[in-house]
Amino acid sequence: MRLVNQTLWIIGFTAMGAFGSASAQEQVDSTRLRVIQRLERLARAPGFDSILFVQDSMRVAEIEAGRGFGGGVSADSVVAELIALPGFTLTEYDGGAATFEAAKRVLTLIAPDGGRARVSSEGMGVEADTSILYNEETGRLQTVGQSTFTPDTGDPIESASLIFDISEERGSAFGAETSYSEGGANWLVTGDMPFAAADSSFMSHARFTSCDLEEPHYHFETDEIKIVGGNVLVARPVRLYFADVPVAWLPFVAQSLSQGRSSGILTPRFSVNDIVRTSGRYRRRVSNIGFYWAMSDYSDALVALDWFSQTFLSMTGSLRYSFNRQFLDGDLTFRRYWRVDGSSELALDTRHNWDLDERTQLRMSGRYASSNDFIRENSFNPAEVTQSIDSEGGINRRFNWGTASVGANRKQYLSDDRTEWTLPSANLSLSTITLFRNASSDARFYNNMTWSGSASLTRRTLDRVQPDVFSFSRANTETTTGSVRSTLSLGNLSLAQSVQLRQSGTLGVPEALLVMRESETPALITGSPVQDITDSDLTWQSSVSYQQQLIGSTTITPRLAMSGNMFRSDTSAVASSLVSAPARVSFGGTLKTDIYGFYGGFGGFEAIRHKLSPSIQYEWSPATSPTQLQQQLFRSRALQPKNAISLTLNQTWEAKRRPPEGDSAVANAEAQLDSLDLAANTQPSPSDGPTRLQQGQTVSLLALRTSVLRYDFVEADSIGAFLAGFETTRLSNQISSDFLRGLTISVNHDLFEDKEVDGQLTRNFAPHLAQVNLGFSLGSNSPIFRLLGFLRGGDEGETPAPQAEEPDVVDPFEPTGTTDESSIIPTGRRPLSSTEPARRGDRGGWNANLSYSLQRPRGDDVMMSQ
Numbered sequence: 025m026r027l028v029n030q031t032l033w034i035i036g037f038t039a040m041g042a043f044g045s046a047s048a049q050e051q052v053d054s055t056r057l058r059v060i061q062r063l064e065r066l067a068r069a070p071g072f073d074s075i076l077f078v079q080d081s082m083r084v085a086e087i088e089a090g091r092g093f094g095g096g097v098s099a100d101s102v103v104a105e106l107i108a109l110p111g112f113t114l115t116e117y118d119g120g121a122a123t124f125e126a127a128k129r130v131l132t133l134i135a136p137d138g139g140r141a142r143v144s145s146e147g148m149g150v151e152a153d154t155s156i157l158y159n160e161e162t163g164r165l166q167t168v169g170q171s172t173f174t175p176d177t178g179d180p181i182e183s184a185s186l187i188f189d190i191s192e193e194r195g196s197a198f199g200a201e202t203s204y205s206e207g208g209a210n211w212l213v214t215g216d217m218p219f220a221a222a223d224s225s226f227m228s229h230a231r232f233t234s235c236d237l238e239e240p241h242y243h244f245e246t247d248e249i250k251i252v253g254g255n256v257l258v259a260r261p262v263r264l265y266f267a268d269v270p271v272a273w274l275p276f277v278a279q280s281l282s283q284g285r286s287s288g289i290l291t292p293r294f295s296v297n298d299i300v301r302t303s304g305r306y307r308r309r310v311s312n313i314g315f316y317w318a319m320s321d322y323s324d325a326l327v328a329l330d331w332f333s334q335t336f337l338s339m340t341g342s343l344r345y346s347f348n349r350q351f352l353d354g355d356l357t358f359r360r361y362w363r364v365d366g367s368s369e370l371a372l373d374t375r376h377n378w379d380l381d382e383r384t385q386l387r388m389s390g391r392y393a394s395s396n397d398f399i400r401e402n403s404f405n406p407a408e409v410t411q412s413i414d415s416e417g418g419i420n421r422r423f424n425w426g427t428a429s430v431g432a433n434r435k436q437y438l439s440d441d442r443t444e445w446t447l448p449s450a451n452l453s454l455s456t457i458t459l460f461r462n463a464s465s466d467a468r469f470y471n472n473m474t475w476s477g478s479a480s481l482t483r484r485t486l487d488r489v490q491p492d493v494f495s496f497s498r499a500n501t502e503t504t505t506g507s508v509r510s511t512l513s514l515g516n517l518s519l520a521q522s523v524q525l526r527q528s529g530t531l532g533v534p535e536a537l538l539v540m541r542e543s544e545t546p547a548l549i550t551g552s553p554v555q556d557i558t559d560s561d562l563t564w565q566s567s568v569s570y571q572q573q574l575i576g577s578t579t580i581t582p583r584l585a586m587s588g589n590m591f592r593s594d595t596s597a598v599a600s601s602l603v604s605a606p607a608r609v610s611f612g613g614t615l616k617t618d619i620y621g622f623y624g625g626f627g628g629f630e631a632i633r634h635k636l637s638p639s640i641q642y643e644w645s646p647a648t649s650p651t652q653l654q655q656q657l658f659r660s661r662a663l664q665p666k667n668a669i670s671l672t673l674n675q676t677w678e679a680k681r682r683p684p685e686g687d688s689a690v691a692n693a694e695a696q697l698d699s700l701d702l703a704a705n706t707q708p709s710p711s712d713g714p715t716r717l718q719q720g721q722t723v724s725l726l727a728l729r730t731s732v733l734r735y736d737f738v739e740a741d742s743i744g745a746f747l748a749g750f751e752t753t754r755l756s757n758q759i760s761s762d763f764l765r766g767l768t769i770s771v772n773h774d775l776f777e778d779k780e781v782d783g784q785l786t787r788n789f790a791p792h793l794a795q796v797n798l799g800f801s802l803g804s805n806s807p808i809f810r811l812l813g814f815l816r817g818g819d820e821g822e823t824p825a826p827q828a829e830e831p832d833v834v835d836p837f838e839p840t841g842t843t844d845e846s847s848i849i850p851t852g853r854r855p856l857s858s859t860e861p862a863r864r865g866d867r868g869g870w871n872a873n874l875s876y877s878l879q880r881p882r883g884d885d886v887m888m889s890q
């Protein structure tokens with residue numbers, strides 16, 4: 025039978041699997057009988073027997089919609105009913121014509137003009153641009169012309185011809201081409217496949233590369249490839265070519281193809297120069313020699329060796345765990361170095377996170393290196409050499425009445441061998457408490473007042489490498505700071521109190537230095553007994569303020585405050601115990617407002633708004649009557665009256681985007697519902713009554729923030745110079761924009777130049793660019809490039825469609841980075857890299873980071889740095 029110029033569907037039902045089997049075909053009479061019986065039952069009136077109409081609704085819907093393997097081919101209700109029969113496997117044949125030789129039991133499916141012949145079953149499919157031949161007696165399926173085999177799992181295989189033995193479940197493909205993802209790259213493999221089965225496959229004269237060009241820049245060639253169980257690939261021998269020039273040869277290559285984690289031997293890393301040295305001074309290195317153990321689905325371990333000739337031998341051990349049900353995960357990685365001189369070094373990295381319950385979190389991360397010099401001499405990672413080695417940990421707990429946290433931090437700087445400790449760092453924040461709670465309609469002036477409080481305690485130590493002769497600038501220090509704050513608010517009236525204690529200590533000061541002070545013979549000081557000296561400063565403040573709104577966003581906040589401080593020092597004879605300074609009373613106020621300017625739009629912006637936010641603060645404090653001891657201890661500057669004014673200015677330029685064309689403001693507006701209409705059971709429509717217009721998106725084109733400028737009239741009068749009253753000598757401006765989210769620009773100017781003339785210090789107004797810090801990051805998804813359509817393959821001005829978030833499919837236990845030989849301190853953390861392998865024809869994203877810093881001290885004899 026031959027059908028020409030039409031699409032033929034032959035529905036085969038088998039019970040043995042893909043593409044049908046001979047045993048199933050032998051029961052053709054019983055199958056035909058069952059189909060006829062089912063058709064007779066379908067001819068009955070509906071509702072005769074509901075059991076007869078139980079069908080697979082999903083399969084019927086797919087057939088009725090024409091979503092079979094053949095695409096847009098539709099089927100009638102009879103076909104839909106046949107497909108719904110239980111206990112059978114569906115095999116679909118699609119082609120322009122078909123011939124069936126009944127005597128030889130051979131079916132030939134011929135491809136239509138410009139199309140392909142297709143056979144599909146249970147997720148697997150075979151296509152050919154000429155014809156597909158199936159011999160029932162031999163159980164073989166053969167394709168003629170360019171063919172494609174699509175397995176139920178895995179990537180499609182292109183070949184010049186394909187032969188598959190269904191009974192033995194093996195086949196052969198000539199001129200095969202396929203791809204697979206490994207190591208974040210998409211590898212293209214071509215060659216002949218004389219034998220392919222479920223347990224093993226062979227390829228000959230194969231070539232594979234990750235370059236998707238028609239003429240790849242490089243490729244590997246091998247004579248034989250064996251794939252065992254789809255898990256292990258072994259090739260021999262392997263040759264590396266750059267274009268058509270051979271550059272390397274290996275006797276064999278073994279690579280795991282299994283998905284997920286599995287225990288096994290790590291792949292050693294070495295270069296060609298490690299095998300054949302080009303110089304006698306070259307130091308060979310072989311790393312990643314070890315074993316990976318996947319203990320369970322929740323933990324794993326790794327042990328690896330690294331040999332660096334004439335330098336060291338190291339061993340790396342790593343243990344990681346992730347118990348999601350207990351909200352517990354972490355890792356511990358250590359590395360021991362044995363140097364050639366017999367000494368040893370230790371590096372450590374660890375991280376642990378545990379959510380004990382919904383209110384308690386425990387976090388800890390630590391890094392340690394026993395020798396800073398060893399890192400500077402042997403690390404190939406520039407970031408590791410220039411950055412600090414940080415460790416931190418803490419616990420946070422939320423209560424009904426507040427939040428408490430305790431933590432610690434350690435920083436080890438490689439540049440000058442100093443170590444900073446913060447231990448402990450405790451904070452307590454109380455939840456806001458409402459006093460005399462009452463309804464707003466019945467509340468009196470004292471009802472619904474709120475109170476909040478907080479406390480903190482911090483201890484910091486700084487350890488340096490001590491010189492042979494003691495120096496205060498190089499001495500170890502310790503600073504302890506504690507504070508308590510409280511705020512009581514009643515409407516716009518606010519009452520605040522705070523107390524802070526700061527204790528600064530210098531450790532290991534020679535006692536002889538305290539006696540001799542400025543000694544001209546440091547030898548007398550060296551080796552003498554030492555002691556710690558401390559200075560304590562206690563400050564307190566109580567203030568009351570009231571915020572009053574004037575017009576729009578303009579507010580004025582008058583403020584009355586009383587403050588004082590106490591001081592003691594181990595090196596002061598008059599302040600061996602706490603000495604109190606005179607209490608200071610100050611009055612002031614703050615005036616804030618926003619000034620707007622509106623301009624016409626341009627391009628894709630409907631309008632531009634310039635927002636100017638000035639803030640003026642005034643503070644006045646009368647003179648005090650200090651005692652002689654207070655004048656000697658606190659100096660006149662801290663005791664003199666104050667009459668100061670401060671100015672802060674921030675500016676933003678904002679733009680409103682034009683709404684997209686075709687959007688209806690009425691369709692997107694929210695109807696204002698009338699309660700009377702609702703009571704009358706009337707359903708309002710969006711056209712009934714007023715509606716809210718659609719609001720366009722507002723973006724910040726440019727934001728400019730200027731630091732505070734402070735002037736003291738009393739200081740200017742006491743010195744007799746107007747410029748002497750400026751307490752702010754350096755002005756800072758910071759610039760940012762929504763179109764460059766990673767942009768950070770900071771510009772600092774020195775406003776005045778101080779010179780000594782005839783023993784008098786004079787100040788001149790001479791602005792000088794002192795410092796510039798610039799940093800920004802750009803990427804393929806940056807807003808500025810999305811706006812312009814630049815470097816995205818689209819037209820200018822085209823807004824790309826938002827991309828769906830890709831699922832994170834990376835194995836959390838992937839040991840990448842643990843055995844990285846470029847760094848001395850190991851890391852067990854997962855690298856922040858792309859988790860989705862590149863696809864052929866896709867254009868990858870890009871990122872760029874740039875930072876620039878300029879230092880320009882004032883003076884011709886001082887060189888600037890950048």
